[in-house]
Amino acid sequence: MTFVLEEFQLYGPGFLQAAWTVFALTILTIVVSWACGLLAALAQRSRLKSVRAVAGFYIWFIRGTPTLIQIFIIYFGLPQFGIRLSPFTAGVLALGINSGAYIAEIVRGGLTAIPSGQSESALALGFSRSETMRTIILPQVFRIILPAVTNEAISTLKNTSLLSTITVVELTLYAQTLIAATFRPFEFYIAVAVIYLVLTTVLTLLASWLERHYARLS
């Protein structure tokens, strides 16, 4: 027990800092992924074939290649073209673009679940297509896809550990540096696992609160 307390005093603040980094990475990544995902989902319904094709390629490429390779392309590959990003920025961008493809698929599924009469009745009142999408369709889609989107947020959070490979000092890399110094992988990986677990549990609770909130509404 004394061991735990001493260790906690020694490494606790560092872990807290790393956990905060994970949290920040996750939030920013979710913002980027929603921007990419919504854009791609709407682009897939475009009247222009070329726009649909770009969205289709994006989703096909992201879902068909390893996330790690996508991270490497952005962090190690882009500098060849003069685009140098900090590890943190590259990480957010790579994970956001990655998760965006999955969000796009989720949103697409949600959109098909809304009966066409919903937008028809809005158009018939004089709403434009974009207003109809924004005020009538997407609010309904969001409720339907909430569980799937929660899953996606959780895997985004877990995927931040991949960013240890491009020197983002998040939980995984922080633990690795400690392990290199102490040769105690078991304790430190367990500690990291527990912190991830706490973070994902908070996310899950938040989502189920939202779900209950919406269920009450309708």
Next chain:
Amino acid sequence: MTPPLLSLREIRKSFGENEVLKGVSLTVDAGEVVSIIGASGSGKSTFLRSINALEVPQSGFMNFEDLSFDFRPESRFFPTAAQLQSLRTRAGMVFQSYHLWPHMTVLENVIHAPIRLLRIPRKQAIEEADALLSRIGLYEKRGSYPSRLSGGQQQRVAIARALAMKPRLMLFDEVTSALDPELVHEVLVLMASLASEGMTMLLVTHEIAFARDVSSRVLFFDQGVIAEAGPPDILRHPESDRLKQFLHRILHNEVVQASAALSTQEGRLS
């Protein structure tokens, strides 16, 4: 002489190979109530939906108040998106399956369009919506979500939602067809009271009695054209064979249904 509120000339619409409207023309004066009847597939719903361009015709001309459209795709007078919106804010439409927005309360359903599209201040929009909801007898349901309402109540709210835009014209597309028989009456009563107040209405309907008693004119659609048109009296004394056959079939169905209902009652009694 005042010009007609709405005039349509030579409206044509095809879905693929299937020509649904084969050049339909119609002029409607303000205050008229025009019932459109016909078998399913006769083009009557497509025609109604082309009036507010939910279905854009392939060709034909349309005048509505200050708007003039030529639906030929290459035409200079092909409606712009803004013109279509302007048309639709003034021509309310009610659908067979209500299409209320389930994520909004009854009140929110009614005020959404006036606030967003007519830029009416929220407070005023709520006052007007409350007055409309009182009128249709659903004021106490204003905070409920549509899923808590019966079909007849939902349809009345859908009518109120359209009326909140203060339309010049109302289009009703088989609005009682999805309702349980005992709920049809409350919707028809509301429509009849609108008609008596001078609202210009076009309605596609299977309610022959309603068409006969409420409308000023009846159109009978058959195979993409208006096969017979005239005062509601044509429902008693049809001229064309096709209308005679249509009315006969409908009447026959009603008799069959009535006698079936009667025999089940008798079965229960004995």
